[in-house]
Amino acid sequence: MRKYLEVIKILFKTQITYRFDVAMTVLFTFTRILFAYVLWGAIFDQREVINGFTFPMMLSYYIFSSFLSQIEMSDGVSGEIAGRIQAGTFSKYMIIPLNTQGYFIAQTFGAMAFYFIFILPVTILWMAVLQLGFTITGSFSVILVTILMVLLGLLFMIQLNYFLGILAFKFQEISIFLMIKGNLVAFITGTLVPLHFLPQDLVSVLRFFPFYYVTYLPSMLLIGKNEEEAFTGLVVLSVWLAVFTLLNHFAYNKLRVIYDGVGI
Template sequence: MNKYIEVMKVYFKVQFIWRADVLFSVFFSVTRIIFAYLLWNAIFAGESMINGFSLNSMMSYYIIQSFLSQMDMSKKISTEISMSVRQGTFTKYLILPINTEGYFISMMLGKIPSYLVWDILSAMVWVLVFRIDFVFITNLSAIIGALCLIVLGFLFMIQLNFLLGILVFKYEEISTFLLIKDNVVLLVTGGIIPLALFPEWILNIMKMLPFYYITYLPSMIFIGQSCVNEIITGLIVMIFWCGMMQISIIKYWKNNVKMYDGVGI
């Protein structure tokens, strides 16, 4: 366990060296909130409620959803693995005396705190700038349940991106897979529009998949727009999908890591 903690410490310190990366990441998150404000302010013109949302609750949703999305930096895992395998430098991960997947999980955990501070500050600034009456629940059990969903959601995304990254053992180019994943995930996690605005039959399908519970449901719970009873269902679904993803990683790693010969292209 100490080895993983040391990895977390190293990447925590690295974030203070590459401060520009953090600031640009926060900037793009804020830009998305601005676009959402301009769009929904125009849509709500003359309307007090749309499908159960007020303008304040809608903007509260976007701020929380954007905040949670910003915390998920796991897509860098697939890019890092792909590049290191293609360049023949992936060996540096294989010779470490720790599990490779565990290394990348620790890496993400080490990066999150620095982003967390800046994202909280930017969210507070935009609440004041737009004079939003920020909506947030006070039910402690619901907050804890939503936080558990967030942890499982981040774990699933790390697993997904790790699996996509090691596809490069078998496929020379995986950029198409990553492009499709990024765009699909943005939609199905409620990053573009709240999933509550989708038809009911689409929602029923999404509730069987993990993406519904990663950032969308926690955001809805935090603003009081979702039934707390969904937390139990969400935890069960996420535990199932995290387990299935881990089985897939173990099988694929075992069958394909031998294809890596440590030579770049």
């Protein structure tokens, strides 16, 4: 465990080198909130409540989902693994005395922790600037469950991206696939529009998949909605985590033997 903590610390410190990237990422939290403010502001001009949401509720939803999607930085895992396999430099991760998947989990949490420190105050600042009766649950237990769900969700996304990354052992060029995945994930995690607005049959199906619980449900819980789904969310996420832990273990052991370390 100490070795992984060391990786987290190193990655945390490394982010200081990329101060500008951090500043821009933090700044771009704003554009998502601005999108919600302009679009939903026009929609709520005509009605006070739409599909159970008021305007402050909707803005709060976008502030939370924007915050969660900004600190969810696992996209880099698949990109880095695929890039290094293509270039023949993945050997670096094979020779370090750590479990490869564990290393990437620690690496991503290190970077996330750094961004968390900066994005949190900016998010709070936006709450203050908008001054629109910000909505947040008053239940301490719901907040605790949400934090746990967010952690499980982040862990799942790292595992998913790790799995996609190691597919490059077999398919080499997967960047197009990763970009399409990024578009799709933005939609099914509810970052573009609350999933509540989609047809109910589709939402029922999505409840069986982990993406529902990565950004959407935590954001809904934080604005005081869907509390009855919290426990189910933890169970579904845990099951998917277990599945992907096994899947990644077998996939890595099976695929790494076809890696030649030369690159293309």
